[in-house]
Amino acid sequence: GESVGLHLPTLSVQEGDNSIINCAYSNSASDYFIWYKQESGKGPQFIIDIRSNMDKRQGQRVTVLLNKTVKHLSLQIAATQPGDSAVYFCAENQSSGYSTLTFGKGTMLLVSP
Amino acid sequence: DTAVSQTPKYLVTQMGNDKSIKCEQNLGHDTMYWYKQDSKKFLKIMFSYNNKELIINETVPNRFSPKSPDKAHLNLHINSLELGDSAVYFCASSQGGWAYGYTFGSGTRLTVV
Numbered sequence: 066g067e068s069v070g071l072h073l074p075t076l077s078v079q080e081g082d083n084s085i086i087n088c089a090y091s092n093s094a095s096d097y098f099i100w101y102k103q104e105s106g107k108g109p110q111f112i113i114d115i116r117s118n119m120d121k122r123q124g125q126r127v128t129v130l131l132n133k134t135v136k137h138l139s140l141q142i143a144a145t146q147p148g149d150s151a152v153y154f155c156a157e158n159q160s161s162g163y164s165t166l167t168f169g170k171g172t173m174l175l176v177s178p
Numbered sequence: 179d180t181a182v183s184q185t186p187k188y189l190v191t192q193m194g195n196d197k198s199i200k201c202e203q204n205l206g207h208d209t210m211y212w213y214k215q216d217s218k219k220f221l222k223i224m225f226s227y228n229n230k231e232l233i234i235n236e237t238v239p240n241r242f243s244p245k246s247p248d249k250a251h252l253n254l255h256i257n258s259l260e261l262g263d264s265a266v267y268f269c270a271s272s273q274g275g276w277a278y279g280y281t282f283g284s285g286t287r288l289t290v291v
Contacts, residue, residue: 097277108182108268108282109221152219158277165211165234166277168221 077175084145086172088138088155095157099166100129100140103152112140112153142174150176181205182283184269190289191259199254199286201269209233209275210252212244215266215285224267227252228275259290 078084090098096117101109115122115129115138122129128141138155152171182203191197203210212224226234230246241257256263269283 099277099280103219106284108270108284110282111280114278154221156277165223165226166280167223171219 074170075173075175077177078145080145080147080176080178082145084140084142084149084174084176086140086142086153086174088140088169090136090138090155090157090169092157092159092167093136094159095167097158098129098131098138099156099158100127100138101154101156101168102149103154103171105151109154145174145176147176147178150174180284182269182271182281184267184283184286186286187284188287188289190291193259193261193290195259196255196257197259197288198256199267199269199288201252201254201283203250203269203271203281205271205273205281207271207273207279207281208249209272210246210249211270211272212252212254213268213270213282215268217265221268225252225254226275233275256288259288261290264288264290 099114100112102112103109113124113127113129115131120131126143130139152173154168154171156166156168158166185200209228211226213221215221223236224238225244227246229249243255246252266285266287268285272280
């Protein structure tokens, strides 16, 4: 079936650097996308979302970019901190009717002090 | 006050046993889910319930039986546990089956020995 995937399984950065985590999706009917952060021993936590009628959305230190032409999502984290170390997931959804989130493979972000 | 709570957090049991995992949400949501996260961190939907009715069953073995006594609770009972059932199980909830506002519990780590 169609699924969401990530290019990099592990990303190591230095504190203060900007991080970019990428995600490719294949379901062209998906119109809502979410990035989640999962810390060790915890459930996924919402970071930021974006609808398909937008190509960019900014939050606090995070930005999500959506390129529908190539079915690509990215999560940019500015001034990465050790507390950002976690597994990051993108998830896609079709907002019509009852549907569930389809998750991509996670990317582990490791931030060194 | 935890929004989505699961018990137990850890469960170690022998093959062939029957066990249950409980989930409760106090968000007033009407839709609840069970996800399974494997050793590679891949998250996959198992079940979705809306107002106590089964909406989605994603080809899960019938040894897994979800039960929703009311819309705030969704329990997962597993019969005849197998080694391959070892995983982290996450409960989640949302309103109206929408992906927006999806909230996850902290997970139950099931180990079958």
